[in-house]
Amino acid sequence: MLDTIYDVIVIGAGPAGTQAAVSASHQMRHVLVLHSGKVSFSRGRAYWSKSVEIEDAPVFPGIIGPNFAKELMKWMESRPVVEFKLGDEQRKAGIDIKDGLVTKLTKKDDVFVLEASTSTLKKDNSIQLEQFTSRTVVVASGFDDKWPDIEFQPDENRLYKQYATVFRYAGNRKGWHVCIRCDGHLHVNEHLALLGVGDYIYEAAIGAQDFTEEITILTNGRPHGMSPHILNQLEERNIDIIETGIKRHIGEKTDLLGFEMMDGTELFFHGFLVDEGLIPNTKFLSGWDYQKDDEGLIIANEDMQMLDSEGNPIPGLYAAGDIISGERNLIATAFALGQEAGLSASDSLRKWHYPNS
Numbered sequence: 013m014l015d016t017i018y019d020v021i022v023i024g025a026g027p028a029g030t031q032a033a034v035s036a037s038h039q040m041r042h043v044l045v046l047h048s049g050k051v052s053f054s055r056g057r058a059y060w061s062k063s064v065e066i067e068d069a070p071v072f073p074g075i076i077g078p079n080f081a082k083e084l085m086k087w088m089e090s091r092p093v094v095e096f097k098l099g100d101e102q103r104k105a106g107i108d109i110k111d112g113l114v115t116k117l118t119k120k121d122d123v124f125v126l127e128a129s130t131s132t133l134k135k136d137n138s139i140q141l142e143q144f145t146s147r148t149v150v151v152a153s154g155f156d157d158k159w160p161d162i163e164f165q166p167d168e169n170r171l172y173k174q175y176a177t178v179f180r181y182a183g184n185r186k187g188w189h190v191c192i193r194c195d196g197h198l199h200v201n202e203h204l205a206l207l208g209v210g211d212y213i214y215e216a217a218i219g220a221q222d223f224t225e226e227i228t229i230l231t232n233g234r235p236h237g238m239s240p241h242i243l244n245q246l247e248e249r250n251i252d253i254i255e256t257g258i259k260r261h262i263g264e265k266t267d268l269l270g271f272e273m274m275d276g277t278e279l280f281f282h283g284f285l286v287d288e289g290l291i292p293n294t295k296f297l298s299g300w301d302y303q304k305d306d307e308g309l310i311i312a313n314e315d316m317q318m319l320d321s322e323g324n325p326i327p328g329l330y331a332a333g334d335i336i337s338g339e340r341n342l343i344a345t346a347f348a349l350g351q352e353a354g355l356s357a358s359d360s361l362r363k364w365h366y367p368n369s
């Protein structure tokens with residue numbers, strides 16, 4: 013693999029990474045997409061819309077998450093690598109796709125070196141690491157949602173095992189939602205439970221008012237963390253806050269119906285939204301001097317170029333999608349940012365530019 017220096021390596025195959033790859037290959041660049049879906053169970057956020065149809069994404073009306081991920085893959089596969097000659101130079105254009113969880117990103121002599129774990133992690137299997145090189149990189153690895161710690165098994169170290177019960181209900185029409193803007197329309201005038209504390213859940217409550225006035229905030233045993241000013245506003249709107257811990261889910265197959273609380277009471281709702289924050293997928297950037305916000309989301313300029321702590325663009329390093337600070341965490345936004353990043357990375361590889369004087 014090290015013989016090939018790609019023009020662009022894209023990390024992540026959600027809408028942002030897919031669009032970045034397609035846009036760069038459309039400009040005759042040789043692109044490699046590394047995505048962790050099959051080797052790590054980190055499959056991208058849209059994947060978790062398991063039975064809820066995604067209604068507001070361009071081109072894919074009424075698709076569910078796992079099918080959306082497959083369609084994105086097909087779109088990239090429709091641009092296989094071809095060889096062509098530009099002037100006297102032999103070049104390649106198109107997209108190679110590889111399963112791989114990127115674990116480390118370094119730069120040596122103007123070339124990025126990406127280390128990725130490329131085989132499925134299994135008990136007793138040693139990690140298989142491979143290296144890939146490129147002239148530019150687009151980080152489109154998104155973030156993982158934090159899930160509620162109800163019936164959580166801290167002794168299990170694999171994410172999906174830790175949250176086995178939560179994941180049964182996650183992303184279903186009648187289950188855990190994580191995006192009020194995406195799924196609020198399923199619960200118009202219904203009773204919504206919002207789980208979380210502080211600013212996160214307050215903002216979810218503000219969003220929920222577009223769909224219903226029946227809202228209850230559950231903190232799962234923690235102090236609510238909201239100021240008196242905010243509490244007054246919630247009281248005026250008849251939004252209850254329940255600070256009792258939650259003992260277990262009450263559900264039927266994949267439908268979530270309510271909770272048994274630590275005090276023995278049972279609460280039932282029509283819809284459930286959790287906002288406990290996020291985990292940015294950026295471990296591989298450890299050691300890089302780059303700007304990020306308090307949640308760890310990347311701060312980029314208008315060309316989607318990452319910035320160092322002094323505000324200077326980092327040559328060759330771009331980012332797009334949910335991983336970008338201050339943008340809406342939605343599919344159409346991810347496509348738009350992905351296109352900008354893919355084209356900017358491609359433009360940076362041109363041989364000549366406007367003269368300086």
Ligand SMILES: Cc1cc2nc3c(=O)[nH]c(=O)nc-3n(C[C@H](O)[C@H](O)[C@H](O)COP(=O)(O)OP(=O)(O)OC[C@H]3O[C@@H](n4cnc5c(N)ncnc54)[C@H](O)[C@@H]3O)c2cc1C
Nearest residue numbers: 024025026028048056057058114154194333334341342343
């Ligand atoms: C349940 C749910 C429902 C949603 N519904 C809607 C909706 O209806 N409408 C809407 O517009 N938005 C919706 N969203 C939001 C939408 O899914 C995200 O905004 C969008 O997927 C972000 O795209 P992205 O490409 O930035 O990141 P993601 O889609 O999260 O993709 C990230 C990619 O990076 C890969 N990756 C992560 N780490 C690594 C690594 N180290 N190495 C290699 N690859 C890595 C993952 O495998 C994945 O391919 C929903 C989200 C959820 C969770």
